Amino acid sequence: MEVALFITCVNDTLFPQTGRATVELLERLGCTVRFPLEQTCCGQIHGNSGYGHQALPLVRRFVKAFGEYEHVVCPSGSCAAMVHEQYERLARESGDMGLLREVEALVPRVHEVSLFITDVLGVEDVGAYYPHRVTYHPTCHALRIEQVGDAPLRLLRAVRGIDLVELPQATTCCGFGGTFAVKNAETSAAMLSDKLAAVQQTGAEVCTALDNSCLMHIGGGLSRIQAGARPVHLVEILSSVEGA
């Protein structure tokens, strides 16, 4: 199966290891991975901050980069959610009916990575080995917009060697929220401190999630307080194999 990787600008620039892991994992599961180099950013920063009109050229760019592919896979719940939740509205508001048709055709073919593995590939045991104590934080947009449900947990439970521990108050937002973390920095920090306490309570060495932007926030906090726990994107766990 041929899949195009929608890497997201944050992963491309700051977390290339997540991209490499996604490629290796999908190849191991029998996919042929393509990477359209024309992709940049999906426009989530603009869309969520009230600059939807500036996101429109990025919607066009996305359609151009990915339009020809049958499956587009994204290792970020919130960037996938941007495409799923805002693209049709932005295209409709632009009045460009041609763009709207292209968006409508493409949007259902874009998949958040964990749902792609469980629902499109129909796989739960990806053959991973990860001998660490791990806790999973369901990021808000993966949970409430992408509706990943327990797909990520089913994938994690099948990983050999893993010691998966439940995160208390797991579904409470970590306080990232994009520009929220900067504009309302103190409130964001208050939310983060509770999330860090929950992670520490589990005794996990790894906090995993489906979004590196949330993990950048949680991980930045863990590192600042020397918590002895680190953030790892879920696909990096799934791509790990014994002896690697």
Add this chain to the structure above:
Amino acid sequence: MTGFADAAREELRNPQLRRNLRKATTTIRAKRAAVVGEVDEWEALRDAGENVKQRAMADLATHLEQLEASVTRAGGTVHWARDAAEACAIVARLTRAAGSDEVIKVKSMATDEIGLNDALALQGITAHETDLAELIVQLADGDRPSHILVPAIHRNRSEIRDLFRATLPDAATVSDDPRDLAEAARRYLREKFLSVKVGVSGANFAVAETGTVGVVESEGNGRMCTTLPDTLITVMGIEKVLPTFADLGIMLELLPRSSTGERMNPYTSLWTGVTPGDGPQDFHLVLLDAGRTATLADPVGRDALHCIRCSACLNVCPVFERTGGHAYGSTYPGPIGAILTPQLSELKSGTDLPWASSLCGACYEVCPVKIDIPSILVHLRGRVIRETGGHKGESLAMEALARTFAHRRRYEAAQKAARLGALPLSKDGRIERRLPGPLKGWTAVRDLPAPPKQSFRDWWRENRG
């Protein structure tokens, strides 16, 4: 007025407030989840609630005129108030006409919104709040409600004991036992119920086809106010109208479970005009616009008018749970306040509130009438930026970012620039310093990952390209 971020900073420093909020919201979230969980068709009920509100709003003028005709037919009088000032003036005039300089009040968001108590005070009329929590807030001079359902959520019982001792007659030795506190308030309020001639209420709902007005409450004090006085004046936002009596049934199933986490609330008072020999013989319904018509003109934002003031969104909101209600600087705090306040003021106040959210979406999940609060927050961010100019620096930064992302070469050059720019600040792949400027808030409590040597696309070109 200080903005949300500054107000929140102050509130966050109050450990007592944080503790009260955590305890109260955690308790009520669990109660709500339990009673919602036992209704198999809860999602269908939410759909029905949303549908009722959509029907009501789609033909609001017709329903309101029908309501006016029904109330008038039943012996009541309907008044139309364009704004807060008009509504307050009507209540003051009616109170004077009834020969009173006092009113007893049922807990009401609409009268809080229009600042009725202060407006009446300027006219020499004293308003007595009779909801226990509203009374507490009123007795503490200068305090304000901080939650739609639990207005005194920011106070603990020893504070309330001290307040009662200082302000209530015959309460000099009251203890901080909740029963004692309630008893002291009861003794004080009973005397008011029996002596004051004018009652003022809000309305949870009003039914157009019958003219029936309803108030939903827990204490029974509301029923005292709506039955004992000679004159009853109800102030109601025009968006509270329901087309039919059957619609009311749906709302009364949704509201208590979402609000107090009860299957049914203790007191539901419904009245239709005037009944000879029973209850107030003079009934006035003041229909309040105050920005609602303007809100209705926004095809996305208008759904905020569907709100039935249950406060489920406040109780699940991770922002509200930490900052409390005062930080919002509005009668309506929390997620619903963040979309109502700027719209009701026609973007004259609360314009920073759409940003007082991480867009986590927990509010939408629990809303009994399915208001898509996160989408409306995003929509209002756009409106505020377009209609008030927004923040110049941010808008320039967003424009620059958009230009960068518009071309592959520019984007790849920016990736390299970020890597080089971060080099002098990074150590072991991390930026641990506190940085100035827009990253100040971030680096105050978090490290930043430094951009790695190789971007993903460079790796791809090298290994798969």
